[in-house]
Amino acid sequence: MAAVTRLCCVLRLSFEGVGTLRALGGAAHFSHLARHSAPQYAPVTAALQQNRHSSFFNKLTADELWRGVLAESGAGARKGRGKRTKRKVKKDLNRGQNLGEGRAGYLWPGLNSPVYRDGSIQKPSQRGEAEQKEVTAALERQRDEWDKRRKTKIKRERGWTGFSWGGISLGPPDPGPNGETYEDFDSRVIEVKSVFNVTAKESRKRSISALVAVGNGNGAAGKFRCIYAINDAKNRAMHYLYYIERYNNHTIYHDIESKFKRTTLRMKKQNKGYGLRCHRAVITLCKLIGIEDMYAKVDGSVNLLNITRALFHGLANQETHQNLADKKQLNVVEFRAEQGALPIVVAQPQLGARKEPEVEDDVPNTRLHWADVKASQGVKRSVWAGVKRTIW
Amino acid sequence: MAAFSFTRCLVRSYFCVKCVDHVQTRLQTTTRMFCVSTSRSTQFTDTEVQDILTKITGLDLKKVFQPIRQQLTPPKYKLMTDTELEEAVRKAEEQAKHLLKMPPVLPERKPINDVLSEDQMLEGMNTAKYVFTDINFNVPHRERFIVVREPSGTLRKATWNERDRIIQVYFPKEGRKITPPPIFKEENLRVVFEQDRHEDVLNQCVVQFEPDSAEFKNVLMLTYEDIEKHGKYDLLRSTRFFGGFAWHLVNGRRIDGLLVDMLQRDLMQDAVRLVRLFNLIHPQSESAQHAQRQQATDLNLLKIYAQYESNRAGFIELAVQTYEQTKAPSSF
Numbered sequence: 001m002a003a004v005t006r007l008c009c010v011l012r013l014s015f016e017g018v019g020t021l022r023a024l025g026g027a028a029h030f031s032h033l034a035r036h037s038a039p040q041y042a043p044v045t046a047a048l049q050q051n052r053h054s055s056f057f058n059k060l061t062a063d064e065l066w067r068g069v070l071a072e073s074g075a076g077a078r079k080g081r082g083k084r085t086k087r088k089v090k091k092d093l094n095r096g097q098n099l100g101e102g103r104a105g106y107l108w109p110g111l112n113s114p115v116y117r118d119g120s121i122q123k124p125s126q127r128g129e130a131e132q133k134e135v136t137a138a139l140e141r142q143r144d145e146w147d148k149r150r151k152t153k154i155k156r157e158r159g160w161t162g163f164s165w166g167g168i169s170l171g172p173p174d175p176g177p178n179g180e181t182y183e184d185f186d187s188r189v190i191e192v193k194s195v196f197n198v199t200a201k202e203s204r205k206r207s208i209s210a211l212v213a214v215g216n217g218n219g220a221a222g223k224f225r226c227i228y229a230i231n232d233a234k235n236r237a238m239h240y241l242y243y244i245e246r247y248n249n250h251t252i253y254h255d256i257e258s259k260f261k262r263t264t265l266r267m268k269k270q271n272k273g274y275g276l277r278c279h280r281a282v283i284t285l286c287k288l289i290g291i292e293d294m295y296a297k298v299d300g301s302v303n304l305l306n307i308t309r310a311l312f313h314g315l316a317n318q319e320t321h322q323n324l325a326d327k328k329q330l331n332v333v334e335f336r337a338e339q340g341a342l343p344i345v346v347a348q349p350q351l352g353a354r355k356e357p358e359v360e361d362d363v364p365n366t367r368l369h370w371a372d373v374k375a376s377q378g379v380k381r382s383v384w385a386g387v388k389r390t391i392w
Numbered sequence: 393m394a395a396f397s398f399t400r401c402l403v404r405s406y407f408c409v410k411c412v413d414h415v416q417t418r419l420q421t422t423t424r425m426f427c428v429s430t431s432r433s434t435q436f437t438d439t440e441v442q443d444i445l446t447k448i449t450g451l452d453l454k455k456v457f458q459p460i461r462q463q464l465t466p467p468k469y470k471l472m473t474d475t476e477l478e479e480a481v482r483k484a485e486e487q488a489k490h491l492l493k494m495p496p497v498l499p500e501r502k503p504i505n506d507v508l509s510e511d512q513m514l515e516g517m518n519t520a521k522y523v524f525t526d527i528n529f530n531v532p533h534r535e536r537f538i539v540v541r542e543p544s545g546t547l548r549k550a551t552w553n554e555r556d557r558i559i560q561v562y563f564p565k566e567g568r569k570i571t572p573p574p575i576f577k578e579e580n581l582r583v584v585f586e587q588d589r590h591e592d593v594l595n596q597c598v599v600q601f602e603p604d605s606a607e608f609k610n611v612l613m614l615t616y617e618d619i620e621k622h623g624k625y626d627l628l629r630s631t632r633f634f635g636g637f638a639w640h641l642v643n644g645r646r647i648d649g650l651l652v653d654m655l656q657r658d659l660m661q662d663a664v665r666l667v668r669l670f671n672l673i674h675p676q677s678e679s680a681q682h683a684q685r686q687q688a689t690d691l692n693l694l695k696i697y698a699q700y701e702s703n704r705a706g707f708i709e710l711a712v713q714t715y716e717q718t719k720a721p722s723s724f
Contacts, residue, residue: 254469271464321469330471333480337465341487342457343480346469358471 066090078202095146096139105132160280165192165210166304167284170230173214173238187214187234188284191304195227211305212237215288219244223285223308244315248272250292253321258314263306264299265314266369281307289315297371321347329354434672436497436639444669445635448654448662449492452630453481456488494635498604506549514545523550527562556602567599576600576611585618594633616640625653642670645677648704651697655711664690667697677701691716 057065070088075081100111107113109122116122127135159167170187191211196204212233215221222241226233247253247269256267265282270293276283278296281304286294298307321332325347332347374380434441472480518541526537538550538558550558560570574580575593584593594615601608616637619625628634641647647666654663671680671693678700683693691712698708 269466271466273464324471328471330473331477333470333472333477334467335470336459336467338459338462339457340491341480341484342453343472343477343484345477353472353474355473355475357473357476 062092062094089150091150096143101135101139103136105129105135159189165189167280170212170234173234174231176238182214182238184216184218185214185220185238186216186288187212187237188288189230190223190281190284190308192230211308213285213288213308214238214241215285215290217288217290218249219246219290221285221289221312223312225305242312242316244289244291244312245318245320246289246291247321249290251294252291252315253318256314256318258310258317260310260313261303261306262301263303263310265307265310266297266299267311267314268295270295279307282311285311325349326351328358330358433675441639441669441672442494442635444665444672445494445638446489446492448638448665449632449634450630450662451485451488451492453484453488455630456491457484492630492632494632495598496603497636497639500606500609501552501602501604504549504551504555508539508547508549511545511547514541516543517545518543523554523558525558525562533559533563552602552605556605565599567596569600572600572607576607578614581611581614581618585615588624588627590615590619590624590627591631591633594628594631612636613640620646620649623649623653625650626657638666638669642666642673645670645674645701648702651702652704652707652711655708658715660691660715664693667693670697670701 070090098112100106100108105127107122107125107127109115109124113122113125157168159165166189168189170189172185173182173187175181189210189212191209193209195207195209197207199205207227208230209225209227210230210233211223211225212230213221213223214234214237220241220243222237222239224233224237224240226236245253250272252267252269255269256265258265258267272293274293274295276286276292276294278286278294279298279302282296282298285308286292296311319327325332326349329349329351331345331349331353334344334346335341336344371380375385436442521543522541524537524539524541536555536559538555539547540550540554541547557570560568573596575584575596581593584590593611597608597611597615601611619627619637620641628637638647638650641650647670651663651666654660654666667679671677671683674680675684679693679697682688682696682700686692686696688696694708694712698705698712702708
């Protein structure tokens, strides 16, 4: 009898009544069936097929199996050769399983059902068919819900364009080591790009470079560029803050032209209500600083790193009205068109004004820009020249 | 104009119902309220009167040069020495004086009832009135010929209202509308006064109506009454309407509120000037006569006025006393 059973475990008799061999969990059933059918038929005219109780699926852990399926560290994945669209996601199949729950629906006291009921120790029993169906259906529904939740895409906030990281807010920086919080600071990504470094071991090593700026909207702002992590950049940017003086908290003191490497940034002071009509990176930075009305034009290279450097250098080296008054020893007087001829004294020198007035030439000694002249005279031939926007 | 005559008729009919002996005094008070002093010796345009009125209007540059609603531009900066700054302030003051020129106070214009001809033959020929206007460019508007042919055949000169409308059609003035905007209705004026926008209403009124028209005077009167009632004298200070307002109050002998307001703001000189104006305009009043007798000056004028004419004598005297005590008795 034992020999017959062993024979039937290893060999599979191919005739009706016994289905084809299926790998998962088939061995036990077939041995069961084979035991019944063995005494009826005399063996061995049918073809022999292999039948196993266990396969490599039972011998390996879930992690190892998944590593094989996902193939994350194959030769194809390295050096950027992997195909983008196909990407399998690891799923924990044991989720929702309880010890004791099975397809047959047996109730094991201590595992499925309570050990004591009404004072007496329970014996193993079986659930009814309908109940078992309910239980399995409930488990299925739960697993489906988990799957659905995993598949829902979280909408990422849109930056300057749909895919770009520029202009996306990363929230306030993390609190410092001594417990100081930076809740009033907001951080924004200016630029994220993947940067390749050639190493000896692997030919090109990909890293991500992030330029992040932080600011509190009240004149304190800073930026930092980091190669490893965006969060790191955000926190390190707090170490490099500038304080920028603003005139009436809404604009700069005077027109600034600042140059850094091959990027020139021309900034013009504007009245309240003008808005920020600048390059989108300059708009983001000005919002963090707290400047509300300004016109800026980027000439030359439009490298974002250089633009931010030029902006911060230019704004930090502004001359406030008080500085100007002290430097020239004269009163700084403001004339506004909407207030007629009223002179408003904005700054007075600390040591008193000098007696000799400022010498002014008939023709002011300022350098004009051809683009500005064309725009002011209406000669500029561009479809975007006189366009009226409502949002700036 | 029609409204004014209507109210006058109402008032008159009201008088007819009441006792006869009250009518005379009532008429006197109404004339004092409504009409401007044409029969008195001092006029609005007298140099002394104008001098006093300009001085009490004040010259607060910040209020005169308030930012107006227009397209904003970035401000311009100049580096100036102290002398240059003073020069600039002086120029600003000159421009401010030009802006503070008072709108004229004229007697109300008499209605035009001139009929040029009556043609019975033309009766029924037209269904509408025809207006004939002389649109020569070099004719002053007041002397223009504007005549109306009625459907009944009469040819008459146009009324003042019609004249204003027609002249606005052919020679439009900036800011003036052909039909007066609804802000000048009473209920809308009440809303505007609650928002303290008396100056805006008066500016619009000056643009819209002629200075001797009934609507102009009506709106002015309503504004002045509202300011007087609520004591919002400071709204018109340093504007060009303060002179007309003070003139209206002095003519109505109701300068107490304004005096008290000036004293509260420590404007002693203005208060004295106001009393002097009162004495100029009402030389028969008791305070004027006493002042003339005693040749009183400065604070004594105030004291005399407080004694004889004022309803708030206590407050005025107290204020004068405190002024004398706190400030050094230096000459004005």
